[in-house]
Amino acid sequence: MFRKVLISTDFEDGLYRLGCTIPSLAEGGITEITFFHNVAVQADRSVPRVDEDGMQAARARLEQTIQTVPAGTETKISVTCGRPSDNILQQIESSGCEVVFLGTPTRNVISEKLFGSTTMKLVERTPVPMMIMRPQMVSTYTTEELAIRSRNLLHYLLIPYDGTAGSTEFLEVLKAQVQKNPPPENHQYWLLWVIDDNIRRELRGDNPLQDAREKLHKAADTLRELNVNVETFVKEGDPLEEILRAADQYDIGAIATSSRGIGGLLRWSVPSLTRELLRQSWHPVLYFPKEK
Numbered sequence: 001m002f003r004k005v006l007i008s009t010d011f012e013d014g015l016y017r018l019g020c021t022i023p024s025l026a027e028g029g030i031t032e033i034t035f036f037h038n039v040a041v042q043a044d045r046s047v048p049r050v051d052e053d054g055m056q057a058a059r060a061r062l063e064q065t066i067q068t069v070p071a072g073t074e075t076k077i078s079v080t081c082g083r084p085s086d087n088i089l090q091q092i093e094s095s096g097c098e099v100v101f102l103g104t105p106t107r108n109v110i111s112e113k114l115f116g117s118t119t120m121k122l123v124e125r126t127p128v129p130m131m132i133m134r135p136q137m138v139s140t141y142t143t144e145e146l147a148i149r150s151r152n153l154l155h156y157l158l159i160p161y162d163g164t165a166g167s168t169e170f171l172e173v174l175k176a177q178v179q180k181n182p183p184p185e186n187h188q189y190w191l192l193w194v195i196d197d198n199i200r201r202e203l204r205g206d207n208p209l210q211d212a213r214e215k216l217h218k219a220a221d222t223l224r225e226l227n228v229n230v231e232t233f234v235k236e237g238d239p240l241e242e243i244l245r246a247a248d249q250y251d252i253g254a255i256a257t258s259s260r261g262i263g264g265l266l267r268w269s270v271p272s273l274t275r276e277l278l279r280q281s282w283h284p285v286l287y288f289p290k291e292k
Helices: 015-027 052-065 084-095 109-115 118-123 143-151 165-180 208-224 239-249 270-280
Strands: 004-008 032-039 042-044 047-049 074-081 099-103 130-133 156-160 188-196 229-237 254-258 285-288
Touching: 004 015, 004 084, 015 032, 015 052, 015 099, 015 143, 032 052, 032 084, 052 074, 074 084, 084 099, 084 118, 099 118, 118 130, 118 270, 156 165, 156 239, 165 208, 165 254, 165 285, 188 208, 188 239, 208 229, 229 239, 239 270, 254 270, 270 285
Parallel strands: 004 032, 004 099, 032 074, 099 130, 156 188, 156 254, 188 229, 254 285
Antiparallel strands: 042 047, 130 285
């Protein structure tokens, strides 16, 4: 699905270790990888200055991490100094990447407001999709385990869908990406429709399960036309809980979502559900931004 990747790491998130798994990432179709690190500005008598030593040390650390690079794959290293979110956005533009990998810990709303989050700041500003991964998971994998995880990161995608205009628009964005960079034949997509049990039953229609299955089947067919393997299933319950449960049950590699890719009512609303997935999911979340 993606060819050019930007891997942004602060070294505490463990993502720099992906330099050891470049052959595995290449098996998924990635041909160009840029490793990026941002060094904080140093204050000398309240005068900001570029930390040249820190930048040099960061570059050396990334160079040591990058090991085997297969033929046909290009790797680059970029180190800057300044405000992380601004420099990441500049790097996205200059690298021409199609997706950016970032790490963010699971957290609640209160801790997010207290401590901030570079990733959450970028969610509203990024022009390209973001693959958001949990540092707690990446850092504990052995190199061999991480290689397997990298190979299968986009192998199985879980795509929440509910038939609204927002989710239909997201599906069109996904289809455009598939047409641009067709995934390997063995990749599998799962379309999940969750009927929110918090919505009053009389508002769901006479036969909500059957209606959902029929609409989901039609949506899946539009992806199958692109030679993509697609399975569908309908669940009833709390949307967030059912999505996370399905990710576990169906051995999902990542959950694909969008700022307006999940419509509906109540807790099935775009801002709350998408943000809660970003905050709570232990599975990687492939986030597609709202089109400008």
